[in-house]
Structures are given as structure tokens and as C-alpha cells.
Amino acid sequence: MVNLVKASFIALSVFLVACAAPNKAPQSLYDEIGGKPTVEAITDNFIDEISFNKDIYRYFEKTNITRFREKFIEHLCVNTGGPCTYTGDTMLKVHQGQKINETDFNLTVDLLVSAMKRAGLTYPQQNRVLKVLAPMRGEMLYK
Amino acid sequence: MNNRILKILSVGCCIFATAPSMAADGKILATAGLSQVEGSGGGGLVPWATLAGYDSQDETAASFFMSDVNVSDFRMTSIGVATSFYDRVELSYAQQTFVLPESLISGLSLTSEQIKQDIVGLKVRLYGDAVYSAYPQVSAGLQYKQLDSDTVASKVGAKTDSGTDFYVAATKVHLGAVAGYNLIWNVAARATKANEMGLLGYGGSENNSYQVMMEGSVGLLLSPNWVVGMEYRQKPNNLSIVEDDWTDVFVSYLPNKNVNITAAYVDLGTVATKKDQKGIYLSMTGYLW
Known part of the structure; x- marks a missing residue:
């Protein structure tokens, strides 16, 4: 029993020391892609891509683009592990009532991919951003 | 290499690479997969849960394909069409032409060097989306196959000249x-x-009864347009002559949603008493809409 307690204590200590090691903190995806300037560039490119695509622009005709830009930057920042707070509405609330179909959803993903590519993200970085956003699809489609 | 097929492939590629987008494009590039040798949407040897076209839930799609397998002693071409409806149902038709080597033709005293087989396929997506759903996309399908002649089949000891395969596939x-x-x-x-x-x-x-065979594929997307991977297909041993499992390693190029091209190195093992059947598999899919 004493041995077990000793062993547990040592194991716990090792675990805590390992966790506390400051130099091993993994870099967030946000930092890796270039932080604030990159996220802003992606957002500006995305708005640009949307404004030149008539199929998708119709969803944004009544959108306050200044607000969209600000919230989208926050959204990308938070979801890639950046030091931001999201102050916008839920994905469900933002997309509700627009009846976004699958074709338009996937087309918008293509536009976002172009936006990321233009902002200098590598293909693996683009995939990792899509990975964190992908689970939100359920709150956007056919709502 | 079969020159005719090569020519058709290259002409087809040129047409589709330059054609304006006319295909259904509601899915993300590459998610329509490739064309399977029996006509279903899939990898080269294995049917996948994904449907053959780029149709979303609001679209239909149609495609055609040509595949050519060239191994040590045999050659097989497979041509066909596939349609898919609302990312739910896929219908396919393929005609396979299997060309036998001279030694077998004289050995079995055959009158024709070719075996032809027609395959009609049906696939239904049961659950999910390969990219977005938490669990893999799952589909169930069947392939009804009919040989044009039972001469070779009966000579090697097969019981019938037609049959239906049933499969369930999961893709993620x-x-x-x-x-x-x-x-x-x-x-x-x-x-x-x-x-x-x-x-x-x-x-x-x-x-002479149904057996369940396992088949699998794995691929890595090196870029939005290039996929490399490998496949495995387990095979039954119903005849007195040996039948081996199949494997391949493949590379696919998907420049757009109008066309894809695949090249693979296949190892079919022993086929109809001929050992070490290895060679090249070439395939092209063109998407009509």
C-alpha cells in the first residue's frame, strides 16, 4: 500500500512537472498561420470572393459587412486557438431562415479555401482550419 | 498497352480538361471518388459509400468511365456509365471485356479469346456525409452480373454464369x-x-454459397488535385483452381469536377492458373453533368 502511494505520488509529480513545462506549449493554429494579420487577410479575401459570386452574394445582400468582418475575424481567431472573444451570434442564429442548401454551402467552403490560399496558408493549414469549422455545418445547412 | 484505350483516354482527358464546367458541382472536389471496375463509384477495385457523381442533395449527376487493366497474361477493359440522384441513389452499368492469353485459349480449346460481362449496379446512401458527419458515410449496394457466354465458366467448374453481389461500404x-x-x-x-x-x-x-469478403481502401490527399493510396480486395476460392486476393497502389489526378485520371500498379496474384499477375491499371472518369 505504501509503495502504491509512493508510486502514485511520483507519477503525479512527473505528470505535473510535464504539464508545467513552459517551453513545450504547443503553438496554436492561429499563431502558426500568422496570427491577426493572416486572419484579417483571410476574412477580407473571403468577403471579396463572396462579393464576386452571385450565387453566394445573394445571402449577403442585407448583411452589415463591417459587422460581418469583425465577427468573422473573431470567429476564426477563437476557433483556431487565438486570444480573442467571440461576441457575435451563434452559428445557428446567423444562418437560420436562409435555407442554405448543400450546393451553396460547399461552394462557400470553396470560396473560403480560395480566401485562405490567397492569404498564404499552405494546403495542410487550410485543411486544419476547415477541420475546426466543419462540425458547425449542422447549424448552417437547411435552417 | 492497349493503344486504342490510350488514345481514347487521352482524347477524353483533353476534352474534359478544357470543357467549361457542365458537371453537377454541389460536392467538394474529390468527394465523388473514382470509378470502380464494376461500374460503381469507388476506388478502382473497391466500391465506396460515396456516390459516383458530384450531385448534392438538390442535384443529379451522370458520368462515364473507361478502365484498362493490363497484367502479365491478361487484359481487361471496363467501360460504363453511372448516374446519381440527390446524393442518395446511384445507378451504374458496366461492360467488362476480359482477354485471355493464347495458352489458355488453346488449352481450353476456346473459340473466342474474350469473355464479356455486363454489370448493373445499384447503391443507396444510408447515412452521413464522408466529410462532415461524425460517423462515416454508409451505403449499401448490389451488382447484378451476367456473362455473355458460360463456356469458360463451366470449363473451369463454375456453377452458373450470372450472380449478384451485395455490399455495405463505409467511407470517411x-x-x-x-x-x-x-x-x-x-x-x-x-x-x-x-x-x-x-x-x-x-x-x-x-x-457454392455466398461468402462475405472484406475490401478496403486508404488514400491521402497530397493536394486538392492529387490522391495517392492503396486498396485491398479479398477473394473467395470457389473453384479448384487458385484465386488470390487483389491489391493495388494508386495515384489519382483530379484537376476539376469534370474529369479524373487514375494510374495504379495492381497485383492480382494467380488468375485462372496463371501466377503473378501484376501490371498497370489506368482509368478515366468524365462527368457529363
Whole structure:
């Protein structure tokens, strides 16, 4: 029993020391892609891509683009592990009532991919951003 | 190499690479997969849960394909069409032409060097989206196959000249899974009585009932347009002559949603008494809408 307690204590200590090691903190995806300037560039490119695509622009005709830009930057920042707070509405609330179909959803993903590519993200970085956003699809489609 | 097929492939590629977008494009590039040698949407050897076209839930799609398998002693071409409806149902038709070597033709005293087989396929998506759903996309399908003649099949001991395969397939794309690259895998379970895909008939002296064979594919998307991977297809042993499992390693190029081209190195093992059947597989899919 004493041995077990000793062993547990040592194991716990090792675990805590390992966790506390400051130099091993993994870099967030946000930092890796270039932080604030990159996220802003992606957002500006995305708005640009949307404004030149008539199929998708119709969803944004009544959108306050200044607000969209600000919230989208926050959204990308938070979801890639950046030091931001999201102050916008839920994905469900933002997309509700627009009846976004699958074709338009996937087309918008293509536009976002172009936006990321233009902002200098590598293909693996683009995939990792899509990975964190992908689970939100359920709150956007056919709502 | 079959020159005619090569010519058709290259002309087809040129047409589709330059054509304006006319295909259904509601899916993400590459998610329509490739064309399977029996006509279903899939990898080269294995049917996948994904449907053959780029149709979303609001669209239909149609495609055609040409595949050519050239191994040590045999050649097989497969041509066909596939349509898919609302990302739910896929219908396909393929005609396979299997060309036998001279030694077998004289050995079995055959009058024709070719075996032809028609395959009609049906697939229904039961659950999910390969990219977005939490669990893999799952589909169930069947392939009804009919040989044009039972001469060779009966000579090697097969019981019938037609049969139906039933399969369930699960496919999943993991975004950014391998150092940021997307990983795709597929597993299929197929109930079958077919000998060498049915080209040597169905059932035999060793076994004449359905058996479940496991098939799998794994691929890595190196870029939005390039996929490399490998496949495995387990095979039954119904006849007294040996039938081996199939494997391949493939590379696919998907420049747009109008066309894809695949080249693979296939190892079919022993086929119809001929050992070490290895060679090249070439395939092209063109998307009509």
C-alpha cells in the first residue's frame, strides 16, 4: 500500500512537472498561420470572393459587412486557438431562415479555401482550419 | 498497352480538361471518388459509400468511365456509365471485356479469346456525409452480373454464369488528419459467389454459397488535385483452381469536377492458373453533368 502511494505520488509529480513545462506549449493554429494579420487577410479575401459570386452574394445582400468582418475575424481567431472573444451570434442564429442548401454551402467552403490560399496558408493549414469549422455545418445547412 | 484505350483516354482527358464546367458541382472536389471496375463509384477495385457523381442533395449527376487493366497474361477493359440522384441513389452499368492469353485459349480449346460481362449496379446512401458527419458515410449496394457466354465458366467448374453481389461500404474523410493532409478510408463487406469478379462464373466445386469478403481502401490527399493510396480486395476460392486476393497502389489526378485520371500498379496474384499477375491499371472518369 505504501509503495502504491509512493508510486502514485511520483507519477503525479512527473505528470505535473510535464504539464508545467513552459517551453513545450504547443503553438496554436492561429499563431502558426500568422496570427491577426493572416486572419484579417483571410476574412477580407473571403468577403471579396463572396462579393464576386452571385450565387453566394445573394445571402449577403442585407448583411452589415463591417459587422460581418469583425465577427468573422473573431470567429476564426477563437476557433483556431487565438486570444480573442467571440461576441457575435451563434452559428445557428446567423444562418437560420436562409435555407442554405448543400450546393451553396460547399461552394462557400470553396470560396473560403480560395480566401485562405490567397492569404498564404499552405494546403495542410487550410485543411486544419476547415477541420475546426466543419462540425458547425449542422447549424448552417437547411435552417 | 492497349493503344486504342490510350488514345481514347487521352482524347477524353483533353476534352474534359478544357470543357467549361457542365458537371453537377454541389460536392467538394474529390468527394465523388473514382470509378470502380464494376461500374460503381469507388476506388478502382473497391466500391465506396460515396456516390459516383458530384450531385448534392438538390442535384443529379451522370458520368462515364473507361478502365484498362493490363497484367502479365491478361487484359481487361471496363467501360460504363453511372448516374446519381440527390446524393442518395446511384445507378451504374458496366461492360467488362476480359482477354485471355493464347495458352489458355488453346488449352481450353476456346473459340473466342474474350469473355464479356455486363454489370448493373445499384447503391443507396444510408447515412452521413464522408466529410462532415461524425460517423462515416454508409451505403449499401448490389451488382447484378451476367456473362455473355458460360463456356469458360463451366470449363473451369463454375456453377452458373450470372450472380449478384451485395455490399455495405463505409467511407470517411478525416480533414487534416496526417500532418495536415486529408485522409480518406473505405471499408466494404461484400457477399458474393463470384469467381474473379464473375469473369470465371459463379460458385464452384469447393463452395457454392455466398461468402462475405472484406475490401478496403486508404488514400491521402497530397493536394486538392492529387490522391495517392492503396486498396485491398479479398477473394473467395470457389473453384479448384487458385484465386488470390487483389491489391493495388494508386495515384489519382483530379484537376476539376469534370474529369479524373487514375494510374495504379495492381497485383492480382494467380488468375485462372496463371501466377503473378501484376501490371498497370489506368482509368478515366468524365462527368457529363
